[in-house]
Structure formats: C-alpha cells, structure tokens
C-alpha cells in the first residue's frame with residue numbers, strides 16, 4: 170500500500186497540464202467516479218482492518234486534496250470559475266437581453282405627433298427652464314395678475330426671472346417670435362407646478378400644445394381640430410366645450426370628455442388674444458389663430474383606464490412591462 174501511495178503522489182506531481190482538455194483528463198484520471206485512481210483507493214479501504222483504515226484513510230484524503238489543489242491552481246491561473254471546464258463554442262447562440270418598452274406617456278406623445286403631422290402641423294420642442302417673459306408676461310399675464318396664482322411656480326435660485334415652465338404655452342411665444350405666419354405647430358413636454366400631489370394631479374406632468382395662425386382662422390377651426398384629435402385617440406367620444414378664462418386667449422374654453430359616467434377636464438383652448446400676437450410682432454388685423462393645451466396624463470388615464478396619475482412616475486417595472494406589446 171505504501172508503495173502504491175508513493176507512486177500515486179509522483180503521478181500527481183508529474184502530470185503536466187497545458188490545456189483545458191489536459192485538466193479534464195487529470196480530473197478524470199484521479200477523481201473519476203468509476204475508475205479514478207483515488208476513487209478506487211477509497212473503495213479498497215473497505216477491505217482492510219479498521220486500525221489500518223484510519224491511517225490510510227487520512228493519507229488518501231491528503232492525496233485527494235493535492236489533486237483538488239492542483240485543479241484549483243490551474244483554474245485560477247487560467248481564470249476559470251466553475252469546476253466544470255468550459256470550452257468556447259462559437260456555434261452556441263448568444264444570451265438574449267431583455268428589451269425594455271416605451272413608456273405609456275411617450276406612446277401617447279408619439280400618437281399625438283402622428284395625428285397632427287397628418288393635418289399639416291410641424292413638431293417643435295421648447296426649454297423646460299424658462300424666463301418670466303416667455304412663461305407669463307408675453308402671454309398677457311402681468312406681474313400682479315391673479316392668474317399667476319393659478320399656476321404656483323417653482324422658481325430657480327432666488328432670481329424670480331428664471332423658473333420651471335408652468336405650461337407649454339411658452340413655446341407659442343418662442344416660435345411666434347421667430348417665424349412669420351402661417352404656421353401650425355405642436356409641442357409636447359414636461360411642465361411643473363407647485364401642486365399637492367393626488368390621484369388626479371402631480372407637481373410634474375406633460376402637456377401637448379398646439380397652435381395655428383393664418384388669415385381668417387376661426388373658433389370653428391379650433392373645434393374641428395379638437396374633434397379630430399379626440400376621435401383619432403378614442404374613436405367615438407362625448408366631449409363638451411365649456412366657456413373659461415385664460416389671459417392669452419379670447420374667447421377661451423375648456424374641453425371635457427365624458428368618461429366612466431363623469432366629465433373629466435382634459436384641455437384649455439381658445440383664440441389667441443390680439444395682445445399676445447402684438448407681443449410677438451404679428452399683426453392681429455391680418456392674422457388670427459387658435460391654441461390649445463392638453464394634459465397627457467389625463468388622456469392616459471382614459472386610454473389605459475387607470476385611476477391614479479402617480480403610477481406613470483412610479484417606475485414600477487410590473488406596470489411598465491404591460492405596455493411591451495403595444496409597439
């Protein structure tokens with residue numbers, strides 16, 4: 170037995186490994202389940218007396234350790250983590266990566282853009298950080314005007330000139346200032362108001378702003394456009410125009426949609442006030458126009474039959490995954 174053990178020790182030491190195949194041969198030669206040299210030694214232990222079994226058991230366990238250590242040191246030198254030896258096979262297909270989905274609010278934004286491109290509108294973006302003039306003053310909302318209270322504002326720094334836009338109507342000013350009519354424009358983006366968070370409102374939400382300026386644009390053009398938008402989004406739907414007030418439109422209206430046995434306000438609209446046109450150097454004697462601002466989250470509540478607006482900002486993957494099939 171002693172002789173045998175010495176020979177095995179030598180065999181372990183002298184076994185040279187260069188490749189992963191060598192390593193596998195080494196492992197099978199000594200530790201293979203059926204014919205491994207050390208496995209057989211363990212089997213032979215059962216045949217000798219208890220006294221000798223203890224002594225040789227210890228020795229054979231040490232041999233096993235030597236084999237295992239040799240395997241480990243080869244693996245760590247060659248950077249293999251598993252006990253099983255992996256061979257590179259370029260024919261095996263790569264692992265597929267889970268692809269995300271488009272956020273439901275972005276889907277509605279994309280749908281709105283499609284709907285308006287079809288009737289000659291162009292799409293523009295505007296900045297979320299605005300100045301007082303574009304967000305308020307040029308839209309006929311002077312400093313002391315009570316409607317500034319309607320839109321509790323987040324000011325940036327201590328400078329009340331710079332703020333997070335409270336609505337997308339500021340894009341009207343930016344675009345009208347730089348372009349000559351006629352034009353039809355759509356813009357979609359985030360707006361911010363210091364509002365109490367509830368199931369129906371949030372301090373951050375999205376609006377789509379549309380405006381159209383040309384000679385002889387009338388209120389009936391506005392109504393037609395809103396009808397077109399609502400039927401494109403919902404198919405048949407009951408809507409109503411309610412007289413309202415905005416400092417930048419005259420006359421002004423709010424549009425409600427009938428949903429789950431109640432009226433839900435979804436947008437403000439109206440004919441652009443002549444004072445606003447003058448502020449951007451457009452002659453109100455020649456041109457007239459309409460504008461509207463729609464809350465995207467409100468539309469989303471109806472389209473996806475949700476009750477709580479906050480779900481769109483929770484980033485709950487279980488909610489977002491449900492929209493995978495839509496695109």
Ligand code: PHE
Pocket residue numbers: 335336337338415418436437438439460461462463
């Ligand atoms: N800016 C208004 C709001 O945020 C909506 C609006 C847009 C109203 C355009 C009239 C015309 O409530």
